[in-house]
Amino acid sequence: MSHPPSQPRTPVFAANWKMSHGPTETGAFVERFTARHSRRSDATVVIFPPAISLAAFAAAASDRPDLEFGVQDVHTELEGAHTSGISAAMVPATGATWALAGHSERRREFGDTDADVGRKLVRILEAGLRPVLCVGETLEERESGRLAAVLETQIREAIRPLDRESRAGLVYAYEPVWAIGTGRTASPADAAEAHAIVREQLARAEGCDAERTAILYGGSVKPANIEALLSGPGVDGVLVGGASLDPDSWAAICAAGG
Numbered sequence: 001m002s003h004p005p006s007q008p009r010t011p012v013f014a015a016n017w018k019m020s021h022g023p024t025e026t027g028a029f030v031e032r033f034t035a036r037h038s039r040r041s042d043a044t045v046v047i048f049p050p051a052i053s054l055a056a057f058a059a060a061a062s063d064r065p066d067l068e069f070g071v072q073d074v075h076t077e078l079e080g081a082h083t084s085g086i087s088a089a090m091v092p093a094t095g096a097t098w099a100l101a102g103h104s105e106r107r108r109e110f111g112d113t114d115a116d117v118g119r120k121l122v123r124i125l126e127a128g129l130r131p132v133l134c135v136g137e138t139l140e141e142r143e144s145g146r147l148a149a150v151l152e153t154q155i156r157e158a159i160r161p162l163d164r165e166s167r168a169g170l171v172y173a174y175e176p177v178w179a180i181g182t183g184r185t186a187s188p189a190d191a192a193e194a195h196a197i198v199r200e201q202l203a204r205a206e207g208c209d210a211e212r213t214a215i216l217y218g219g220s221v222k223p224a225n226i227e228a229l230l231s232g233p234g235v236d237g238v239l240v241g242g243a244s245l246d247p248d249s250w251a252a253i254c255a256a257g258g
C-alpha cells in the first residue's frame with residue numbers, strides 16, 4: 001500500500017457530477033469553465049465526472065493541469081468477472097488522481113457497507129489515488145440524536161483495514177444525507193459542529209492526522225451559500241453536486257474564499 005504524505009489543509013473545491021455530463025457535454029463544460037476560472041495557487045479544484053467521460057475530460061483539460069479529476073467509485077476487487085466494475089488499478093492510466101468512497105448514493109442505491117468502503121479505500125490507496133471518504137447522517141439519525149455515533153461508526157469501520165501510515169492520506173467529506181440534492185443546506189453552525197465531531201474522531205484514531213486533514217462539506221452547496229459555509233470553523237472545502245453541473249455556477253463556487 002502506498003503512503004501519501006499528509007497534506008496541509010489546502011481548500012478543496014470538488015465537483016461530483018454523478019450520472020450527468022457524458023463525453024460531449026464534458027468537453028463543452030471544460031471549454032466554458034476554463035474560460036471563466038483562472039488557476040488558483042491557494043486551492044485545489046477537482047472534478048469527478050462519470051467514468052465514461054474521463055477520457056473526454058482529460059483531453060479537454062489537457063492544457064489545464066491545475067484541474068484535477070477523479071472517479072466516483074471503485075470496485076472492492078482489482079480484476080475479474082465483475083461486469084461494470086471499475087478497478088482502482090486501472091484508474092491512474094486515465095490521468096485521474098482522486099477517488100470518492102462511500103458516497104451516500106452508493107450506500108443507498110448499491111448497498112455499499114462500511115466494510116465495503118474500507119476495502120475500496122485500500123484499493124484506492126494501493127493505486128496511489130487520493131481518496132475522499134464521504135460520511136453523513138440521515139434526517140432520522142440526526143433527529144434521534146445519533147449524529148456523532150453515526151459519523152464515528154462510518155469512520156471507524158471504513159479506516160479499520162488501513163495501516164497507520166495510510167490513514168493520514170485521506171480527505172473527508174461530511175455530507176448530511178438530508179441536504180443532498182434537496183435544496184436544504186446545513187447551516188454553517190450545523191456543518192461546523194459535524195466537522196468538529198469528525199476531527200475529534202480523527203484525533204482519537206491511530207495514525208490519523210486530525211489537524212492536517214481536510215474535511216469538506218457537501219449538500220446543496222451553491223454560489224449563494226458557499227462563502228458562509230466556508231467561513232465555518234474547520235470547513236476546508238466543499239463537495240458539490242447539482243451546482244457543479246453548470247460551468248458558470250461552478251466557476252462562481254471555485255472563486256469563493258479567495
Ligand code: PGA
Nearest residue numbers: 180181219220240241242
Ligand atoms: P448536491 O450533492 O450538491 O446536489 O446536494 C452533493 C453530493 O452528493 O456530493
